[in-house]
Amino acid sequence: xxxxxxxxxxxxxxxxxxKWWLVGLISMNLADLFIxxxxxxxxxxxxxxxxxxxYFDFFAPxxxxxxxxxxxxxxxxxxxxxxxxxxxxxxxxxxxxxMELAIGRVLSGGLRGMVYMSPLLLTCFAFLGPPNLWxxxxxxxxxxxxxxxxxxxxxxxxxxxxxxxxxxxxxxLVYYTLFFCSSVFxxxxxxxxxxxxxxxPMVLVTLAEVNPLSSGADLIRSFLLGNPPFSLNMxxxxxxxxxxxxxxxxxxxxxxIQE
Amino acid sequence: xxxxxxxxxxxxxxxxxxxxxxFVSQIVLFGLIASRMISTEAVHDYFRYYVAxxxxxxxxxxxxxxxxxxxxxxxxxxxxxLLSLPVSRRQLVLxxxxxxxxxxxxxxxxxxxxxxxxxxxxNPLSFLVSLFALFLFSFGVSGMSITIAVMIKSSDRxxxxxxxxxxxxxxxxxxxxxxxxxxxxxxxxxxxASFNPVTYAADLFRWxxxxxxxxxxxxxxxxLLGIIAFFAFFTFVGVIIYDRRIEGGGWx
Numbered sequence: 001x002x003x004x005x006x007x008x009x010x011x012x013x014x015x016x017x018x019k020w021w022l023v024g025l026i027s028m029n030l031a032d033l034f035i036x037x038x039x040x041x042x043x044x045x046x047x048x049x050x051x052x053x054x055y056f057d058f059f060a061p062x063x064x065x066x067x068x069x070x071x072x073x074x075x076x077x078x079x080x081x082x083x084x085x086x087x088x089x090x091x092x093x094x095x096x097x098x099m100e101l102a103i104g105r106v107l108s109g110g111l112r113g114m115v116y117m118s119p120l121l122l123t124c125f126a127f128l129g130p131p132n133l134w135x136x137x138x139x140x141x142x143x144x145x146x147x148x149x150x151x152x153x154x155x156x157x158x159x160x161x162x163x164x165x166x167x168x169x170x171x172x173l174v175y176y177t178l179f180f181c182s183s184v185f186x187x188x189x190x191x192x193x194x195x196x197x198x199x200x201p202m203v204l205v206t207l208a209e210v211n212p213l214s215s216g217a218d219l220i221r222s223f224l225l226g227n228p229p230f231s232l233n234m235x236x237x238x239x240x241x242x243x244x245x246x247x248x249x250x251x252x253x254x255x256x257i258q259e
Numbered sequence: 260x261x262x263x264x265x266x267x268x269x270x271x272x273x274x275x276x277x278x279x280x281x282f283v284s285q286i287v288l289f290g291l292i293a294s295r296m297i298s299t300e301a302v303h304d305y306f307r308y309y310v311a312x313x314x315x316x317x318x319x320x321x322x323x324x325x326x327x328x329x330x331x332x333x334x335x336x337x338x339x340x341l342l343s344l345p346v347s348r349r350q351l352v353l354x355x356x357x358x359x360x361x362x363x364x365x366x367x368x369x370x371x372x373x374x375x376x377x378x379x380x381x382n383p384l385s386f387l388v389s390l391f392a393l394f395l396f397s398f399g400v401s402g403m404s405i406t407i408a409v410m411i412k413s414s415d416r417x418x419x420x421x422x423x424x425x426x427x428x429x430x431x432x433x434x435x436x437x438x439x440x441x442x443x444x445x446x447x448x449x450x451x452a453s454f455n456p457v458t459y460a461a462d463l464f465r466w467x468x469x470x471x472x473x474x475x476x477x478x479x480x481x482x483l484l485g486i487i488a489f490f491a492f493f494t495f496v497g498v499i500i501y502d503r504r505i506e507g508g509g510w511x
Contacts, residue, residue, distance in 0.1 A: 024419035028426040035430040039444045043301035043436060055296075165273035172277040180288035190295045200291065 003096030007104025008111065014078060015112045022071075022116060029067050029120060033060060051187055052227070057128055061220035062184035064120040065146070065213050069178070072113025072147040073171065075105060076154025080167045083159060083256065102250040109151025114144055121220075128224040135223040142235060145242040146216045152245035159249075159256040181207045183214040188228070212241040260346065260354025261361060267328060268362040274324075275366060278317065282370050285313050286377065301440055307378050311468060312434035314374045315393070315461040318367045319429065322397045323421055325359030326404035330414040352405070352501040356494050359401030364394060375468065382469035385479075389467020392483055395490040396460040402493030409504040432457035456489040458482070 015022075037059040044055055052058040082088050091101060121143075125131070131139060157174065161167040181191070181204050188208060195205035208214055215237040222230040290313070294306035302308050332338045341351060371393075404421070411417050431451040433441070438458065442449030452458050459482035466479050 020415060020419050024422040027423050031423075031426040031430050035427075035448060036435065039430075039436050039441055039448070040296075042440050042444050043297045043305075045296060045298040048296045169273050169277050169280075172280055176281060176284040176288070180284055180292070185289065186292050186296055190292055194292065194295065204288075 003094075003100040004104040004107065006094075006096070007101060008108045011075065011078070011105065011108035011112065012115075015074070015115075025070065026067070026116075026119060029063055030123070033063050033123070037063075048187070048190075051189065053225070057225055058187070058221070059185070060124040060128060061224065062217040064117055064124050064220065065143075065216040066179065066184055067120045068113045068117040068143060068147055068216070069150050069175075069213060071116035072109050072150040073154040073175075075109030075112065075151050076158035076167065076171065077164075079105065079155050079253070080158035080161060080164060084162075084164065088256075098254045099250065102253040105155060105253060106148055106152050106246055106249050109154065110144060110148035113147035113150060114140075117143065117147075124220065124224070131223040138235075139220055139223065142219055142238050143216055146212055146238045149212060149238070149242035149245045152242070152247075152249035155249040156245060156252050159252045177207070178211060178213055182211040182217070183208065184217050188214060188218070210237050212238045260351060261358040264325065264328070264355060264358025265362040265365065268324070268366065278321065278366075279370070282313065282317050282373070286310055286373070302437060308437075308465070309435065310374050310377045311465045312461045314367065314371050315396075315457060315464055316429055316434050317370055318363055318393060318397050318460070319400055319457060320425065321363035321366050322360060322400035323404045323425070324363070325355065325401045326408035326417060326421065327414075328359075329355075329405060329408045330417065333412075334414070348502045349498055352498045353494070355405055355501075356398055356402045356497060359405065360394065360398030363397045363401065367397075378468045382467065385469065386467040388479070388483070389463045392463045392467075392486045393460060395486050396456060399456060399486070399490035399493045402490070402497040406493055406497035406500050409501050412504070427451075428455060428457055431455060432461060434458075434461045438462075454485070456486060459485040459489070 033056070037056045040059075041055040044052075082091065092098075094101070096104075121139075130136070153174070154171070157170050158167055161170055179185070183191075191200060191205055191208045194200035195202050215234040218228050219230070219234045219238075222228055222234070290306055290309045294304075294309065297305035329338075332341065342348075344351070346354070407420065408417055411420065429435075431441070431448055432455045433452060434457050438449065438452055441452045463479060463482050463486070
């Protein structure tokens with residue numbers, strides 16, 4: 001456990017080296033909320049207004065999840081860089097087991113995501129009203145699992161790609177697919193409608209339904225806005241995603257750094 | 260200088276691929292789904308409206324990239340080599356500005372082709388005028404990027420500033436929504452959007468592609484003049500600033 005804490009400390013120190021970059025990223029996120037979402041509010045169709053009431057309220061939870069995703073994914077870039085510069089030889093020489101090292105990296109990626117997301121989540125609570133204590137705890141736990149899963153996904157991609165360019169390309173593909181095929185920016189029902197009309201591939205509709213980003217954003221919405229209604233599937237989707245990618249990241253990380 | 264900058268840009272194959280993926284996914288995923296959300300009273304055909312704005316957003320972000328090249332060169336000592344070449348400082352700066360604008364235009368060319376396919380109809384004469392405006396816009400953005408890069412002389416600060424500027428300049432423009440809606444939402448946002456080069460470029464591109472039915476552009480001359488002023492300011496003032504700042508090093 002102590003070894004894992006050292007890894008956490010190491011990764012958090014690295015994270016805060018980019019403090020100005022983080023400030024820039026948060027301001028971009030806030031610009032999305034306080035400019036784009038407010039203007040979109042004025043352009044919604046009556047059917048969508050009936051469903052979500054306000055785009056600002058709808059988008060605020062989605063933005064918190066977007067921030068969580070972007071920051072938890074950052075660990076992958078560092079792991080990829082360590083692999084290319086062979087820093088992992090030094091990591092292997094440290095007095096800790098391979099499993100502690102791998103778990104520490106996945107955990108720190110997730111925790112960094114939670115730290116980055118907190119101001120966005122607080123903004124969300126400030127404008128939409130706070131949840132009750134149990135809802136708050138459940139939101140935190142589920143978002144933490146989501147962050148760990150994202151961190152695991154990014155590490156799995158980072159160790160499977162030999163160059164930074166390939167990592168960035170793979171990251172872009174994952175980013176855009178998961179962001180745009182989710183309910184982060186728009187209600188899931190719109191994607192389902194397009195699928196039923198044959199204007200959107202059903203495989204992408206299914207992806208949007210099981211997408212953990214949709215589940216994370218909808219979980220917050222269900223507690224703060226009451227729509228969509230809370231469903232156990234939201235929790236299940238995140239837990240399955242988190243378990244798969246935490247395990248695959250740990251296995252891939254151990255395997256690659258020992259090569 | 261122009262040739263060198265164009266060659267340099269096309270070495271970033273993965274960047275080009277990732278931008279193209281971003282562009283296509285914005286159209287086939289975000290554009291398609293978001294257009295379902297928007298009232299036809301606010302924008303008659305939001306999908307086509309958004310695709311046209313997306314081309315201008317992509318052109319903007321490709322033209323900005325020249326600033327990052329300058330930091331890369333400073334870091335690797337290439338800057339001193341460029342200064343030792345038998346070209347005047349002004350030729351060097353002008354060449355960079357034109358190269359930066361031209362390469363982003365070459366890159367965005369096929370993407371504009373995709374946009375035109377999606378949008379459909381084109382009015383040839385208006386389209387040529389709008390293409391000319393986009394040329395000037397991309398030179399102006401390159402000039403702006405070079406000016407800011409040489410004034411700041413710190414890649415970290417530049418990275419942050421360009422990120423924030425990108426967030427504000429694109430969102431406070433008509434790239435994603437009509438000016439009338441922005442003005443109704445917030446007079447301050449509307450004020451900024453009215454004097455924003457991205458607004459001018461996006462409106463002129465929509466006018467050039469013949470989709471006037473979904474824009475609110477009464478007179479294309481005003482945005483065209485705005486683009487010319489933007490281009491002139493950042494190309495010529497940028498040359499002077501660059502000329503003064505490149506001597507003496509001091510890059511972080």
